[in-house]
Amino acid sequence: MARTIAEIKDSMTADLMRNPDVARAYGFETGAAFSSHFSKVSVESLLFYIVACAMWVLENLFDQHRRDVEQRIEAIIPHRPKWYRDKVLGFMKDKTLVPDTDHYDTEGMSDGDIEAARVVKYAAASENADASILTIKVVGDAEGKRQPLDTDTEGQLAAYIAEIKDAGVRVNLVNQPPDAFNCEADIYFDAMLLSENVETACRGAITAYIENLPFNGEYTNMALVDCLQAVDGVRIVELSGSETMVSGEGTPTKINARYTPASGYFKAGNIKLNMTPYK
Template identity: 40%
Template sequence: MARTIEEIKKDMTTEWMKQPAVMSAYGLDGKKAFKDCFSAASLENILFYVFAFAVWSLESLFDLHRNEVDLLIERLEPHTLRWYVAKAKNYMQGYSLVTDCDYYDTSKLSASEIEAARVVKYAVATEKNTVVYIKVARQGEDGNPQSLTAGQLAGLRSYLEEIKDAGVSIQVRNEPADSMQISLVIYYDPTLLTISSNGTGVLPDGSEPVREAVKSVITGLPFNGVFRKSDLMAALQDLPCVKVADITSVKVKAKNAVTGPVEVVGYSVPESGYYEITSLDVDYKPYNTVG
């Protein structure tokens, strides 16, 4: 990235001021900066500005050349799964592609307008039997993934059909969150945690650490991320109020699955790309080692 004219000028004058011949000719002591010794109207200052401007122009041209080369390489390289993910996220609802191209003309749009039009906030691509599967989702008002609307999905599919490689079959997966049912047994420290009348474990500040920890683990997963029961266990055991945690059951079910919820053994990957906790049952028991 090109430096600013002032940055270039400062680098040049700093080195120039260090030269013994310059210090001797101008009677400098080496303790002052260039701007403290030469006025803005001095010949030296004007010359250094001209030199700095010339160097800045050259560096800017190098940046333009680098961007042009990167664009050419991007257009020539084989379209990987990462390319399909990037293109899905670049889809802009309500706008048309540049004619015979796979990108939009955003020169007249503000950053906020571009961000609002890019409705696909989450995407992941996989390939199986020569078919590219792309899981997508938008961002809901709560900040969590949600399925695209019918209009957004139709637009995305049309866009992908237009930009994809010839002969490549693409299947877009836009599904509601996989449901997750969790059952826990928590042995808690009675000096730190209080069980309310409705059976919820709360701290003196009113927070519910166990439920918050579970929610943090699930919502903190990356899109299409792997849920590991061991990660949930570690998060629960890290709570000061929890002495012993036991995960009695974790069941998941894709929204469109024909069969019922499936017990998670070890780990699970969501069919839709993300989970929604539909049931969290916590059985609180006081921790007591006295026989």
């Protein structure tokens, strides 16, 4: 990482002040501070500043060269799931790729136009080692809430993935409504507080935790209990059970300790709270 101009100059002036021959010529003690014998506008100080500027430019050029080389290496090595996630996030609705490439021609488009065309707001890619299938989960955004892409957009995205993917890679594109999250918990609360107020706060805490997990993030029963324990007035939390239901399926799945949603995200479903005053 490139040093600052001040760091480079301080390094050079420190070496100068440690040199016994220079100290003898200028009449100062070896190791003295540069600023105690040379002003900022002295010829020596200005020369060091000019050299420091030149070295700073050179170090930044080397840093940029390193980044360019790393990007080039990243582009030519076999693509990992992260590459697919990044490419899907770069998908642009109603746009075509430059022929025989995996990128768009954005000349003439403003930053706002580019952002509006990139309708995939969240994406995750993971490989199933047993089936050798790359699963890519995607979701859009409307008024700050996650929602599936419409059918036409999903078709365009599937065609885009088919165009950019490595030969032989099988892709499972997941674009569906959120998994429903259900749970039941016994809440023991401070008897000096109103039951309905504490219950409302607990429901809000559950919804906030569930619906604000990172996309394709892992839910845990322990983290849910921790969120409820942080609610004002809650003394004891006993989670009786939690389950989830994938959109379109009729059978819920019991959650044992942790779970990653099939769609990549949750919505709060049936939340049953048994409120008991703590005495």
